[in-house]
Amino acid sequence: MLLKLTFNSLYARLLTVGMTVFAISLSLMLYMSVEKLRTSAYTSFTDTISQTDLIVGARTSSVQLLLYSVFRIGNATNNITWESYEDVINKKEVAWSVPISLGDSHKGFRVMGTNSEFFKRYKFRGGQSIELEEGNKLDDLYDVIIGAGVAEKLNYSVGTPLIVSHGLQSFSDHDDQPFKVSGILAKTGTPVDNTVIVSLEAIEAIHVDWSTGAKIPGQITPVEEIRQMDLSPKNITAALIGVNSKLQIFQLQRWINEYPEESLSSILPGVALQELWRIVGVIENLLLGISVTVIFTTLIGMTAIIFSSLNERRREMAIWRAMGASPKVVIGLLMLEAFIISVMSIIVSTVMLFLTLYVLQPWIDNTYGILVNIEMLAVKDIYIFMLFIIAASLVSLIPAIRAYWFSINDGMTIKI
Amino acid sequence: MEKSNLNEKTIQINSVKFHWSNKSKFKLHIPELSVDKGEKVLLLGESGSGKTTLLSLICGFLTPLSGKIQLNEKLINDLSATKRDQYRSDNIGIIFQQFNLLPYANVIDNILLPLYFSKLRSANISNQRETAISICKSLRLPEDVVNMKASELSVGQQQRVAVARALIGNPSLVIADEPTSSLDTDAQTIFLDLMFSQVASSNSTLLMVSHDKSLSSNFDRVIDMKNVSVKEQ
Numbered sequence: 302m303l304l305k306l307t308f309n310s311l312y313a314r315l316l317t318v319g320m321t322v323f324a325i326s327l328s329l330m331l332y333m334s335v336e337k338l339r340t341s342a343y344t345s346f347t348d349t350i351s352q353t354d355l356i357v358g359a360r361t362s363s364v365q366l367l368l369y370s371v372f373r374i375g376n377a378t379n380n381i382t383w384e385s386y387e388d389v390i391n392k393k394e395v396a397w398s399v400p401i402s403l404g405d406s407h408k409g410f411r412v413m414g415t416n417s418e419f420f421k422r423y424k425f426r427g428g429q430s431i432e433l434e435e436g437n438k439l440d441d442l443y444d445v446i447i448g449a450g451v452a453e454k455l456n457y458s459v460g461t462p463l464i465v466s467h468g469l470q471s472f473s474d475h476d477d478q479p480f481k482v483s484g485i486l487a488k489t490g491t492p493v494d495n496t497v498i499v500s501l502e503a504i505e506a507i508h509v510d511w512s513t514g515a516k517i518p519g520q521i522t523p524v525e526e527i528r529q530m531d532l533s534p535k536n537i538t539a540a541l542i543g544v545n546s547k548l549q550i551f552q553l554q555r556w557i558n559e560y561p562e563e564s565l566s567s568i569l570p571g572v573a574l575q576e577l578w579r580i581v582g583v584i585e586n587l588l589l590g591i592s593v594t595v596i597f598t599t600l601i602g603m604t605a606i607i608f609s610s611l612n613e614r615r616r617e618m619a620i621w622r623a624m625g626a627s628p629k630v631v632i633g634l635l636m637l638e639a640f641i642i643s644v645m646s647i648i649v650s651t652v653m654l655f656l657t658l659y660v661l662q663p664w665i666d667n668t669y670g671i672l673v674n675i676e677m678l679a680v681k682d683i684y685i686f687m688l689f690i691i692a693a694s695l696v697s698l699i700p701a702i703r704a705y706w707f708s709i710n711d712g713m714t715i716k717i
Numbered sequence: 718m719e720k721s722n723l724n725e726k727t728i729q730i731n732s733v734k735f736h737w738s739n740k741s742k743f744k745l746h747i748p749e750l751s752v753d754k755g756e757k758v759l760l761l762g763e764s765g766s767g768k769t770t771l772l773s774l775i776c777g778f779l780t781p782l783s784g785k786i787q788l789n790e791k792l793i794n795d796l797s798a799t800k801r802d803q804y805r806s807d808n809i810g811i812i813f814q815q816f817n818l819l820p821y822a823n824v825i826d827n828i829l830l831p832l833y834f835s836k837l838r839s840a841n842i843s844n845q846r847e848t849a850i851s852i853c854k855s856l857r858l859p860e861d862v863v864n865m866k867a868s869e870l871s872v873g874q875q876q877r878v879a880v881a882r883a884l885i886g887n888p889s890l891v892i893a894d895e896p897t898s899s900l901d902t903d904a905q906t907i908f909l910d911l912m913f914s915q916v917a918s919s920n921s922t923l924l925m926v927s928h929d930k931s932l933s934s935n936f937d938r939v940i941d942m943k944n945v946s947v948k949e950q
Contacts (some may be wrong), residue, residue, distance in 0.1 A: 302826070620813075
């Protein structure tokens with residue numbers, strides 16, 4: 302009967318209660334959205350590269366190696382020689398490898414030289430492979446494959462000619478050797494989207510007339526002649542390595558780090574990603590702070606709403622007391638009300654969140670490269686909801702105790 | 718006085734003193750007051766004379782600073798707050814001046830509300846809904862009224878529903894705090910007649926507070942607060 306009457310009481314104040322539920326739902330939805338975005342950003346970030354066991358580069362810090370080899374941020378401190386690379390990949394522990402050569406750019410986008418293994422071995426978002434949206438792979442020396450972001454921002458399509466610039470902010474172009482877009486990759490939400498991919502041989506080819514970072518004056522080798530040359534790479538920037546057995550990772554890592562011929566670094570991508578995330582974790586903490594503030598504000602808001610209705614409900618409390626309800630029952634009624642309001646708010650906010658995500662998911666993915674999964678509530682979410690309900694019920698104790706004192710002091714005399 | 722039973726007291730008050738901690742000027746001292754079982758008593762008094770405070774003490778909302786309050790020969794001011802609440806629920810039906818009902822509940826739920834808190838009163842009736850409807854009929858409430866929301870009733874109807882609620886489960890004492898003040902003269906007479914007949918059929922004792930002396934003839938006894946309380950400064 303108490304439950305029925307509590308529902309009736311809430312229903313009788315439909316507009317006020319409805320607005321309260323809506324306000325709390327919005328706050329909860331904001332909290333859940335921030336949480337969802339935070340975890341999705343983290344997942345997208347850590348899923349930038351997966352199933353790669355080691356990244357090898359010249360001796361540097363793990364974060365820097367990760368930044369330039371995976372995120373194309375910053376520059377390599379040095380290259381590694383092809384011989385060193387071959388020594389590494391000839392180790393029996395190595396199952397596969399992908400060489401990467403960086404250094405040039407096209408209209409602000411990084412140019413990356415690699416081989417066909419990259420398309421097979423580079424995995425993201427827990428094992429997804431990169432796929433061609435349209436066009437073909439690198440069949441010709443002067444073919445390029447561009448990421449979805451490059452195609453979109455530069456409005457390129459298959460067949461579009463392009464010139465690679467030397468370095469990252471150089472005014473020197475390799476304009477004597479124009480490239481042509483042979484394929485466009487599907488969107489990945491990773492830095493691959495903003496990468497121009499060429500073959501390792503192409504990187505060698507465009508640097509035929511260059512020496513120590515500068516063009517040799519007056520030397521222009523015809524393209525047809527370059528095509529006949531041995532364009533085997535002499536240096537690379539980094540390499541992605543997969544091992545035969547996970548147990549061999551640390552053994553191989555130690556061997557590479559102690560490689561006597563050249564100073565090399567090898568890093569575990571997962572560990573380096575975590576390390577990097579800790580650096581950018583200030584934003585995560587900020588988002589977490591916003592989430593907690595939102596919840597806190599919501600609870601205060603709900604308490605204020607219950608408080609504001611308290612005075613006009615003193616008569617109602619007096620009736621309950623006259624019927625024999627103890628002050629504890631009066632407290633219980635208000636807490637039950639807070640409980641119902643919080644449960645209703647959770648239901649409404651969850652529905653609103655899923656509807657919003659359903660509408661905005663493609664836009665968030667396309668714009669920010671963050672895949673927000675629309676999935677059932679996680680155990681953590683359920684815990685947070687339970688905590689919210691408990692917190693809401695506890696916070697409602699403040700007006701409930703006030704009602705308790707009203708009900709004790711009012712007796713037969715209601716001071717409204 | 719014919720209807721009262723002098724041997725059995727429903728209310729027995731001795732040397733009760735009370736004052737509000739925040740109202741230093743107001744002090745209530747009642748040396749002696751008793752109401753017999755089945756008696757219909759009108760408690761008269763001016764505003765501020767302590768009528769409602771006395772009712773709050775009898776109902777167990779308040780406890781006296783000293784003295785004894787006995788209901789049905791049970792000392793209630795020594796009971797714990799929870800037990801006083803239970804005792805009130807089991808033995809007292811209360812009718813307020815106005816706004817007696819939970820506006821969001823229907824009439825039947827309002828009438829049956831005391832039974833939720835009192836197993837004793839609940840045990841006194843076999844079919845709760847039928848009994849509630851029967852009391853409503855006796856109080857000349859329209860048949861369809863039981864399923865209506867309390868807020869949809871007229872003031873007079875609401876007061877009659879309050880009587881039905883106070884009497885359900887036959888409590889030994891009915892306390893009414895100026896229940897006719899919001900009714901016009903004709904409605905007052907009809908209301909009192911209906912209330913008296915129902916109180917009589919329930920064999921309950923009635924203690925009604927009013928400042929309207931013209932109602933005196935309807936009661937077995939009239940108690941004036943001036944005569945039972947001692948002025949203290």
